[in-house]
Amino acid sequence: MRRARRSKVDPFIVMDVMEAARRAEEAGRRIIHMEVGQPGTPAPAAARAALARAMEAGALGYTVALGLPELRARIARHYAQWYGVDLDPARVVVTPGSSGAFILAFTALFDAGARVGIGAPGYPSYRQILRALDLVPVDIQTSAENRLQPVPEDLAGRDLAGLLVASPGNPTGTMLDRAALSALIGAAQDSGAQFISDEIYHGLHYEAPAVSALEITDECYVINSFSKYFSMTGWRIGWMVVPEDHVRTIERLAQNLFICPPHASQIAALAAMECGEELEANRAVYTRNRALMLEGLPRAGFDRIAPPDGAFYVYADVRHLTDDSRALAAEILERAGVAVTPGLDFDPVRGAGTLRFSYARATDDIEEGLARLTAFMAAR
Numbered sequence: 001m002r003r004a005r006r007s008k009v010d011p012f013i014v015m016d017v018m019e020a021a022r023r024a025e026e027a028g029r030r031i032i033h034m035e036v037g038q039p040g041t042p043a044p045a046a047a048r049a050a051l052a053r054a055m056e057a058g059a060l061g062y063t064v065a066l067g068l069p070e071l072r073a074r075i076a077r078h079y080a081q082w083y084g085v086d087l088d089p090a091r092v093v094v095t096p097g098s099s100g101a102f103i104l105a106f107t108a109l110f111d112a113g114a115r116v117g118i119g120a121p122g123y124p125s126y127r128q129i130l131r132a133l134d135l136v137p138v139d140i141q142t143s144a145e146n147r148l149q150p151v152p153e154d155l156a157g158r159d160l161a162g163l164l165v166a167s168p169g170n171p172t173g174t175m176l177d178r179a180a181l182s183a184l185i186g187a188a189q190d191s192g193a194q195f196i197s198d199e200i201y202h203g204l205h206y207e208a209p210a211v212s213a214l215e216i217t218d219e220c221y222v223i224n225s226f227s228k229y230f231s232m233t234g235w236r237i238g239w240m241v242v243p244e245d246h247v248r249t250i251e252r253l254a255q256n257l258f259i260c261p262p263h264a265s266q267i268a269a270l271a272a273m274e275c276g277e278e279l280e281a282n283r284a285v286y287t288r289n290r291a292l293m294l295e296g297l298p299r300a301g302f303d304r305i306a307p308p309d310g311a312f313y314v315y316a317d318v319r320h321l322t323d324d325s326r327a328l329a330a331e332i333l334e335r336a337g338v339a340v341t342p343g344l345d346f347d348p349v350r351g352a353g354t355l356r357f358s359y360a361r362a363t364d365d366i367e368e369g370l371a372r373l374t375a376f377m378a379a380r
Helices: 013-026 045-057 069-083 097-109 124-132 178-190 244-257 263-272 276-300 325-336 363-379
Strands: 092-095 115-120 136-141 162-166 194-198 221-225 238-241 313-317 354-358
Touching (some): 045 263, 069 092, 069 263, 097 194, 276 363, 325 354
Parallel strands (some): 115 136, 194 221
Antiparallel strands (some): 221 238
């Protein structure tokens, strides 16, 4: 059968690395996972308990398309607590992961052929989802001087229908402060570009908290998820906040594309939002892991790095070691038993000279991974 042109998206390389690591583990090897942006901790205990009670109490069926009203109200209260933003719960849309939110946002905001700017390096699925929807991803090659984040000058002459920005970013962990985010939003609006803020790593910060675009404007889409700070990757539950006059548009799309987010995950997510003590304990582990990475990676020989402000990644320039990051990552997996992600996932132009290291797992794993990397580089 013939395949559609828009189905020809690139693979998500980190998933290929995960599969190679799985095969190595199946063969009896112990692999240290520094490739995937997935917390090593489970969903909060109270979230799992709440779901167990709900499953005993009755069937879990469809919910309304925009999500459980009590969860939407709790997310709105979250914005008051974290950001001082008074948010109408009616503007909150619960989604099947942040991936579902991106599909809804791109479909609601852009017609086929629209050009949407994304920072490079950046999360690879932005590019592939845009392509699958017959949209045109426009890579903005960010600079080290700007901590690999877009700046207003990068928008000049690009004729963008939209701009998608992540702070903290993946793979870099760098953040935009209030002034930088405000300037970027202003530049996008002045040029007629719709602004989408990916905030799924909010809560995972190591000094100043991240700034939400909702602190600056209501004329934007904000996307978040329970995957990272709330440690619920496999539950596939996220949310977004949209302008009031976009709610019905999103509702119609959600009804038809997804029917509703998973009921079970919504129940767990609602309970997870009350688990601050456990979640902050998780963040303390990442804080410790970050310190180990910033000390251990340079000692191993990966010394061209920028300290991340948030998330749980270190993005390393390895051009002095290779011009093929995919081959280097495969060599590290084979010889050191450490899975890392080639930068090609995040930057098709410059990614052959970069690697991403995740420190989302247990501290013991991070320490062993760093020891293995040090030995590998010494013998290379």
